[in-house]
Amino acid sequence: ERILSVQVTPLVGEPAGAVVVLHDTTELRRLENLRRDFVANVSHELKTPLSTIKANAETLLLGAVDDKVHRTKFLEGIGAQSERLEALIQDMLTLARIESAQQPFDIASVLVAQAVASCLLDYRPRAEAKEIALTTVEPAGSPNLKVRADRNGLQVILSNLVDNAIKYTPSGGQVRIAWESVAVNDVAMVRIEVADTGNGIPEEKLARVFERFYRIDEARSRELGGTGLGLSIVKHLTQSFGGDVAVTSRPNEGAVFVVTLPGA
Numbered sequence: 001e002r003i004l005s006v007q008v009t010p011l012v013g014e015p016a017g018a019v020v021v022l023h024d025t026t027e028l029r030r031l032e033n034l035r036r037d038f039v040a041n042v043s044h045e046l047k048t049p050l051s052t053i054k055a056n057a058e059t060l061l062l063g064a065v066d067d068k069v070h071r072t073k074f075l076e077g078i079g080a081q082s083e084r085l086e087a088l089i090q091d092m093l094t095l096a097r098i099e100s101a102q103q104p105f106d107i108a109s110v111l112v113a114q115a116v117a118s119c120l121l122d123y124r125p126r127a128e129a130k131e132i133a134l135t136t137v138e139p140a141g142s143p144n145l146k147v148r149a150d151r152n153g154l155q156v157i158l159s160n161l162v163d164n165a166i167k168y169t170p171s172g173g174q175v176r177i178a179w180e181s182v183a184v185n186d187v188a189m190v191r192i193e194v195a196d197t198g199n200g201i202p203e204e205k206l207a208r209v210f211e212r213f214y215r216i217d218e219a220r221s222r223e224l225g226g227t228g229l230g231l232s233i234v235k236h237l238t239q240s241f242g243g244d245v246a247v248t249s250r251p252n253e254g255a256v257f258v259v260t261l262p263g264a
């Protein structure tokens with residue numbers, strides 16, 4: 001439903017005539033709804049770990065503190081939920097910072113191979129713990145491919161995609177990072193692909209995974225330490241750098257996330 005406010009301005013000195021200005025308030029309303037949903041989602045996301053922390057503290061005070069096994073269990077719960085709150089606040093701050101453009105990006109030529117190597121350094125232990133093979137495919141003949149991006153921003157993009165790929169791939173699977181130069185409408189771009197052999201994403205949900213707080217399986221994402229914000233951060237960052245991100249997936253064949261960034 002579209003709501004239009006109509007403003008009629010008679011043209012002075014002209015014979016019979018009028019200018020009709022149509023103000024479309026649909027977009028404003030959509031933004032207002034988005035804001036309201038976001039606040040509701042954030043409150044919900046913050047409340048869940050907080051209630052566990054509160055309940056555990058209460059149970060400890062009621063006597064569980066005297067029993068070593070119970071004490072450890074409840075304290076571990078408090079620790080884990082605090083970490084979740086911390087991750088959530090960190091992701092929300094990252095999103096807010098990108099959106100408000102408060103902190104200007106430091107756009108430079110960044111070597112993709114170097115950014116990928118640094119990401120692998122961080123994630124190799126986690127992949128090994130799950131027996132996931134983490135491999136890279138460098139572009140043949142152009143090892144020094146560069147993108148125009150903010151160095152830290154590119155790290156955040158790669159980390160979020162690799163983190164998800166490892167999280168949503170069962171033990172024994174594979175995660176592959178490949179990159180190559182491509183021409184998009186005659187403009188030199190670099191395509192970075194993060195592919196996994198996990199459960200994949202159902203086709204009807206593909207378009208929604210970049211939405212804030214959208215998760216295919218909320219309980220599973222939570223259990224794995226997800227905040228539901230990683231992919232919206234990836235989308236915002238790639239678009240801020242003049243690129244974009246897309247995903248394809250076949251059920252039980254894994255997901256393929258493709259980031260395209262301007263070449264340098």
Ligand code: ADP
Nearest residue numbers: 164165168209215216221226227228229230231
């Ligand atoms: P989360 O913190 O929950 O991982 P994201 O924004 O990073 O949030 O991702 C949103 C949702 O998209 C995830 O909850 C998950 O359901 C789905 N998803 C993301 N990456 C993958 C992947 N590689 N394989 C399967 N599902 C994925």
